[in-house]
Amino acid sequence: MGQHGEKARGTLLDSAEELFARFGIDAVSNRRIAEHAGTANHSAVAYHFGGRDELLRALVTRHLEDTNRRRTELLANLPADAPLPDLLTVMILPWVEHLASLPVPSWRARFVHQIRSVPSVHQVLTEAAVASPAMEELVARTHAAAGDVPPSVLYGRSSILGGMVLGVCAEYEARIQDGVEKPNWTGVGYFLIDSCVGMLAAPVTHPGDFLARPSSVYLL
Structure with missing residues (x-):
């Protein structure tokens, strides 16, 4: 994955972590995460992570x-x-x-x-x-x-x-x-x-x- 892709992935992780922390896991959609990350691509989570479970796995193991x-x-x-x-x-x-x-x-x-x-x-x-x-x-x-x-x-x-x-x-x-x-x-x-x-x-x-x-x- 190129530098741009890594940056986009990191921004999505930041966005998801904040929204999940504030509102709970089940209350936040992938589309809302993408919008909060400032991307017009509402399928960004699926594109960069493959799906919801993979996003959560990446967040859990992030640090x-x-x-x-x-x-x-x-x-x-x-x-x-x-x-x-x-x-x-x-x-x-x-x-x-x-x-x-x-x-x-x-x-x-x-x-x-x-x-x-x-x-x-x-x-x-x-x-x-x-x-x-x-x-x-x-x-x-x-x-x-x-x-x-x-x-x-x-x-x-x-x-x-x-x-x-x-x-x-x-x-x-x-x-x-x-x-x-x-x-x-x-x-x-x-x-x-x-x-x-x-x-x-x-x-x-x-x-x-x-x-x-x-x-x-x-x-x-």
Whole structure:
């Protein structure tokens, strides 16, 4: 694809990410994405991506290589017996650092938060998450470091954890855009790390399989 094609593709991705973040996945048509991108070709999404699923896949994986690289670097520096806070730092910090690197306004956190709840995108998210060996290793080591918490409880807590991290980041991103907050993503990141440590390692008073095992931890 030539330089012009790459630029057009990038503009469509920017347009789709913003509109999906603002209005939701199902409320935005491919035509509306093309119009927002400033192109008169209403078939631009199909032309550049092949279809809706391919567009969503491109959006999900858009910055994944950078965050995976950073996660792999941090993971390589951990000792074999790394405690839970250090493991969660490696899991969460690359995502937060990526959000900090984006211009204001950014839409990434709100977009990812939106797609997490869309059943039709579940497979795309799952593929993106399991494609990261570093994340797979982190999930396994995090569960092992959580002590005597039963696996069924850990699965349920991990599901809540993923939604909590994405929800907090989405809300913070919006507050930055509205001028309510001055960006301090590092502070938010360590707040989330501390909160997740407390959630995963909390005492278990009523063990049980209350939540289905999540397929993946969606931190992109």
